[in-house]
Amino acid sequence: MKLSHKFLPLIGLTFLVFSCEPKDELAAKRAELEELKNQSNELNTSIALLEEELMKMDPEFASQNQKSILITTTNAKKGEFDHYVEVTGSVLSKKNVVISAETSGRILEIPVLEGMRVAKGTVLAKIDAETIERSIDELENSLELATTLFEKQERLWNQQIGTEVQYLEAKNRKEGLERNLASARTNLDKAVIRAPFTGTIEEVQVRLGELVQPGMGMFQFVGESDLFIEADISESYIGVLSKGDSVEVSFPSINKELQTKVSSVGAIINPNNRTFKVEVFLPNMDLVKPNMISVLKILDYQSADAVIVPSYLILSDNRGDYVFTVENGKAIKKYVERGKTFDKETEILTGLTGSEVLVDKGFREVGDNFNVNIAQQ
Template identity: 70%
Template sequence: MKATLKFLTLAIVMVSAFGCAEEESVEAKKAELEELKAQVIELNGNIRALESELIELDPEFAKQNQKSVLITTADASKGNFEHFVEVTGSVLSKKNVSISAESSGRILEIPAIEGMRVRRGQVLAKIDSESIQRNIEEVENSLSLAMTLFEKQERLWKQEIGTEVQYLEAKNRKEGLERNLASLKTQLDKAFVRAPFDGTVETVQVRLGELVQPGAPMFQFVGDSDLFIEADISESYVGVLGKGDSVRVNFPSIGQEIKTKVSSVGAIINPNNRTFKVEVFLPSIANVKPNMLAVMKIKDYENTEAVIVPSKLVLSDNRGDYVFIVAEGKAKKVYIKRGKTFQQNAEILEGLSGDEKLVDKGFREVGDNFNVNIAQQ
């Protein structure tokens, strides 16, 4: 037993000693690593300082020491530059009306439903007209008798029998009843609410069995023709946009684009959002419906001889806008005067002639007079 205890004690002492030795070895390595890093930093600093001195003393060394940057190029071009105001509008109809009742009575039928497309004259609802129908029957009976009496009186008058007064009274009675009958039939026709033109029933505002009075709204109805597009334009474009300006209209829901013109420009600024209304003529196009979303591009500027460059290549500093062009194997920094920008193109008013090669990929890695190597595209 004593021998066993002595062995265990010895083993514990050896393990502890080994652990301490290993810990001291790790700390030593860490210290050595930090020392080497400090030496690298010092060497890099010395190298940069020495290079700076050599560049000042020997220009040829500067040229040889400067690395080339791998780039691609893009051509500046000269041509027609167009700027558009891009806004979102809605397709509306000038035939957006509320259809009201023209006679009083209880609603007997409502054939129309919301979203239903109907033709002109198609019945949308029927109002109870029983009393009018009875009046028509009574007037028709009276008219039949008055017609018979008038015909007899007319024959007698032609035979110079009877007085002229009797003849005129019979004629007046007949004509009066004819006018009453025509009036009653007009009232009967008003009991049928009809579509005033081809279009779509937007909303049905009455229910079956409901009592209506003349002038009570029954349907909201939108016509298929006389469509136009309306949009709100920022007041900053007042005086820039005018009637007759060219417009490109895109309908995202049907993937169709057309070219048309501004038909009307509003004269009042909305104080709530500082915009004014613009209406655009919309020709007859299949599948275009009222309230459809339309994206409009209204041309407000054009330069037929503009220098055009990709807008992403235009950079700025404290002095102004600039681009990098490629000349004699180097990147040259050229300051420019930028005009308008639309989508991915920028108009250049000064600084470029239009035949330069611009630094494209790699334009953020180059500087003025950097050596460049053009990659094959």
């Protein structure tokens, strides 16, 4: 069926009306949404400004509206706390000597070198002793003649021939030459310098061909036995240390440790550095050498039931020292009295019981009564 031409404009108008209505409605809703967003932003800005003003005016409101801070925790602990005095000491030897010349002469031979380990009796140097050797030859010849004359005079004296004076003079001359010969031979022995005990040549202080005199130092010689450790301790520890106290000793260069005892405590304060000397017994150990550096740990304080916290968690303000504990989702500021500190741990004398949970990571970002959120570890 064909529609009449007069209905066609009406149909077109109706279609146009229905097709425009959805577009207008969509635009209106978008405009409404944009207006609400603008109003929300304005409200949020106003709320933030008002909260900021209230937080400045009312601390309680500030703590209640504080955002949670992400933290980790650690526990205070209760147990034995030991405090040690740590000082640096040096390994020394009671057989640390300077070997000196005992006779004069020119050095003919030095068969040893610095750092060489030698046994007792080893020849360290030889001094020219030609004059002494010639003197010994002359004395031996004179003694031989004197002995012959004495023996003849003695036979005559036994036969009551001759005088007593002649006999005594012959005897005195012989005995005098014997003493001179013994002395010369001793001087000859002194021309050969030998190691007095087993040890190490620390320093050679003379050169080949050098002229030496009695008392002149030739070698710095250190024995390998009778070693001990010497350290300087602050005078503030007088009365804390005594002979027989236990000491932990470590040698950083060779990574060795041992347990030993204090063998001697000095009775004099050094006025230059306000310290006194302590000697520690050192048993024979492989690789330990004189002048080696050691670290001494001397126990000076012990508590069997102490509250212990990591030292870095303790903060300070005008009132004193404090830590942050975690209670009911909040960081609580606890003032404490600290004791001694050793090995990154501190003893707490008052303020904690040892059962508290402490703020660890994030402890510098929190404040008293701040909300906290504990991170999963």
